[in-house]
Amino acid sequence: MTKIVTNLKTGAARLRLMSVVFAVELRLKIVTEMYMRAMSPTQFFEEFGGGSISRVTRNVKRLEKVGWLEYVRSAGPGGSRRGGVEHFYRATELAFFDAETWATLPYSLRVAFSWNSFKQIAWRLRAAIEANRIEPDSSRSLTHDTLQLDGTGWKNVVKAVQAHFDLLFAEQKSAAPRLARSEAEPIRASVVHIAFEAPGEEVTVTAPRLAKGGGESFIPLPVRLSKVFDDPVCMAIVAEANRREVSAARLLGDVGEESIAAIRRRLRKLSDLALVKEVKSKTGGKRRGAREKFYRATAPSFLDEREGPWEDVPESLAQAEAWQTFEELSAVVKEAMRIGVLDARDDSCLAWSLIQLDERGWKRVIAELEKLRKLVAAEQRRARARMKKSGEKPITFAIALAAFESPKESEREP
Numbered sequence: 001m002t003k004i005v006t007n008l009k010t011g012a013a014r015l016r017l018m019s020v021v022f023a024v025e026l027r028l029k030i031v032t033e034m035y036m037r038a039m040s041p042t043q044f045f046e047e048f049g050g051g052s053i054s055r056v057t058r059n060v061k062r063l064e065k066v067g068w069l070e071y072v073r074s075a076g077p078g079g080s081r082r083g084g085v086e087h088f089y090r091a092t093e094l095a096f097f098d099a100e101t102w103a104t105l106p107y108s109l110r111v112a113f114s115w116n117s118f119k120q121i122a123w124r125l126r127a128a129i130e131a132n133r134i135e136p137d138s139s140r141s142l143t144h145d146t147l148q149l150d151g152t153g154w155k156n157v158v159k160a161v162q163a164h165f166d167l168l169f170a171e172q173k174s175a176a177p178r179l180a181r182s183e184a185e186p187i188r189a190s191v192v193h194i195a196f197e198a199p200g201e202e203v204t205v206t207a208p209r210l211a212k213g214g215g216e217s218f219i220p221l222p223v224r225l226s227k228v229f230d231d232p233v234c235m236a237i238v239a240e241a242n243r244r245e246v247s248a249a250r251l252l253g254d255v256g257e258e259s260i261a262a263i264r265r266r267l268r269k270l271s272d273l274a275l276v277k278e279v280k281s282k283t284g285g286k287r288r289g290a291r292e293k294f295y296r297a298t299a300p301s302f303l304d305e306r307e308g309p310w311e312d313v314p315e316s317l318a319q320a321e322a323w324q325t326f327e328e329l330s331a332v333v334k335e336a337m338r339i340g341v342l343d344a345r346d347d348s349c350l351a352w353s354l355i356q357l358d359e360r361g362w363k364r365v366i367a368e369l370e371k372l373r374k375l376v377a378a379e380q381r382r383a384r385a386r387m388k389k390s391g392e393k394p395i396t397f398a399i400a401l402a403a404f405e406s407p408k409e410s411e412r413e414p
Contacts, residue, residue, distance in 0.1 A: 014101040015229040020066050021095045022226035026050050027059050028095055031068055035091035036172065036356040037186075038072045042086055060089055067092060094169075096351075103346045106239040108210050108275070108297035109225065110343045114350050115300040116221040118333055121352045122309035124190050124406060125326055126317065131407040134322045140366060142322045142402035143373060144329040146198055148394035153383030157376055157399065158347050161193050164372045168355050168365060175361035186356045190406035191365065196348040197341045198332055200396030207340025208242040210299035211277040224273040233257045234266050241276050241297040249292060267295055274298060300337070322402075329400050336398070354406060369403050 021027045029048060033039060039047075041057040050056040063069040069089040076085040102110065125142065128134050134141050149157065168191055179186050228234045236255035240246050248263040257263055270276040276295040283291050301307075310330070317323050336342035357365065376399055387394055 011101055011104055012232060014098065015104075015235070017066060017068070018095065018097070018101075019226040019229035021063065021068055022222035022229070024059060025220055025223065026056070027063055027068075028222060030056070030059060030063060031091045031095050032354060034069060034089055035094050036354070037176065038088040038090040040075075040086035040088045043088075063091075064089060068095075094353075099346065106235070106242045106297065107208050107343060108242050108299065109228070109238060111207075111210075111337060111340075112221060112275075112298075112300045113225070114343055115337065117350050117352060118330075119308050121192055121194075121350075122326065122330070124352060125192070125322065125402070125404075126309050126313075127407050128190065128404045129317055129320045129322050133405045133407060134320075134402075140369075140403050142192070142325045142329075142400065144325050144332075144398065144400040145376065146332070147376070147380045147383075147397045147399060149380060149383045149397055150387050150390070150392045150394065152386065153379045154395065154397060155347075156379050157397070158195060158349065160372055160375050160379075161195050161349055161399075161401075164368055165191075165193050165349070165351060165353065167368055168353050171357055171361040171364055172355045175356070175358040178358050178360065179356075182358070184358060186358065187362045188406050188408060189355050189357060189362060189365070190402075190404055191353045191355065191369075192400060192402040193349050193351045193353075194329070194333075194398070194400035196333075196336060196343075196350065196398055197345055198396045198398040199335045199339055199341060207344060208297070210242070211279055211296040213274060213277070213298040213301040219273065224275065227269070227273060228275065231266070233262075234270060237263070237266055237270060238275060238297055241270075241295055245279060245294040245296055247292050247294050267293070271295065329398070332398050366403060369401060373401060 021031055029050075030044060033044065033048065041060050042053055044050065044060075045053045045056045050059075060069060064071065068091060070092055071087060072090050073088050074085050075088065097105075097113075105113075125134075147153075147157075175186075228238065233256050237246065237251060240251060240255065246267075248260050248267060251263050252258070252260050255263065257266075267276065271278060275298060277298045278293050279296050280294045281291050282294070313323075333342065342348070355365075383394070386392070
C-alpha cells in the first residue's frame with residue numbers, strides 16, 4: 001500500500017532489488033537518510049551508528065552495486081579526515097513499492113507490510129507528541145475523516161493525495177541547494193498520507209481467509225520479506241497459501257519446483273518466518289504412514305490493541321488531541337484489517353515520509369497540505385450531489401493526513 005512511481009524495474013525484478021535493501025535493517029536506514037542528502041559512510045556512522053565504519057561501508061557498497069546508491073563526490077584529505085578521503089553517496093530513490101509491483105504481492109504480504117508501516121507511523125507520531133513537535137489545532141496536526149464517496153470522488157481524492165506525496169520530494173530537491181548555501185538548520189519533517197476503504201454497511205469482503213499469526217516474529221518484517229522476494233518459488237507458495245490450504249504434495253508442479261523435498265524446505269522456511277502457518281495434518285491412504293502437513297498464509301498479529309507504540313502510554317500522551325485522533329484512526333485501521341478491506345484496493349495509500357527541508361520548502365508543504373484537506377471536504381460534497389442524481393451507492397473511505405517536525409532518533413544503530 002505504500003507506493004510511488006519509481007524509475008527502477010517493476011514486478012519480479014523490482015522485488016529482487018527490494019530484497020537487497022530489506023535484507024539488512026541498516027541498509028533501509030542508509031537509503032532513507034541518503035535520499036535526503038549526500039553522505040559518506042563515515043558521516044553516516046558518526047550520526048547514526050551501524051556497528052562500525054567498515055560495516056556501514058560494506059553495506060553502502062552493496063547498495064551502490066545494485067543501483068540504490070550513486071557516488072556523487074569525494075572530499076579530503078585534510079581537516080577531521082586526517083589524511084583520508086571521504087566518498088559521498090546519494091540514494092537514487094526511496095525503498096517504496098511502485099503500484100504495479102504492489103499489485104503483484106500476495107494479499108497476506110501486502111497486509112503485513114501495511115500493518116508494519118502503520119506501526120512505524122504510530123512510533124513517529126508518539127515521539128513527535130512527546131517532544132512537543134505537534135501543536136493542537138494547527139495545520140500540521142493529524143486529521144482523520146471518514147468520507148462517503150462515489151467512484152469518481154475516490155479517484156479524485158487519491159490523485160490529490162498522490163500529488164501532495166510527490167510534492168514532498170520535489171520540495172526536498174529544491175531545498176537542498178538553498179540549505180547548502182545557507183547556515184540554517186534543516187527541518188527534519190514527517191508527513192503522513194493514509195487513504196483506504198473503511199468498514200461500512202455495504203462492504204463486500206473479498207480478502208482471502210488467513211490463518212491467525214502465532215505472534216510477532218523477532219525478525220523484523222522487511223528482513224523476513226527479503227528472504228521471500230528473491231525466491232520466485234517462495235512467492236508462488238505464499239500466493240497459493242492465500243488461496244487455499246497447501247501441502248508439499250499439493251504444490252508439486254504448480255509453483256515452478258518439481259522436487260517435493262525442495263518445496264518442504266521452503267514451507268519450513270516460510271513457517272519459521274511466520275509467513276505461513278501449519279493448520280492441520282493428515283495421515284493414511286496414499287501417504288502410507290507419512291504425515292502430510294497443510295499450511296495457510298498468516299495474518300499479522302494486530303489484535304492486541306496495546307502492543308508496540310500503544311503500550312505504556314503515559315497520561316500526558318493519552319490526553320493529547322493528536323494522540324486521541326490517532327487512537328480513533330487506529331481502531332478504524334484494525335477493523336479494516338480484520339474484515340479484509342484495508343488492502344482491497346490497489347490504489348489505497350499508507351505512507352510515512354521522512355524529508356529534509358528549509359523554512360521555505362516546509363511552508364509550501366504545509367500550505368499545500370491545507371489545500372488538500374479542503375479538496376477532500378469539497379470532493380465529498382460533490383460526490384453527494386453526483387450520487388443523488390445517479391443513484392450510485394456511497395462507499396466509505398478513511399483519510400488521515402499530518403505533517404510535523406520529526407525528532408531525530410536518539411538511539412544509534414547497533
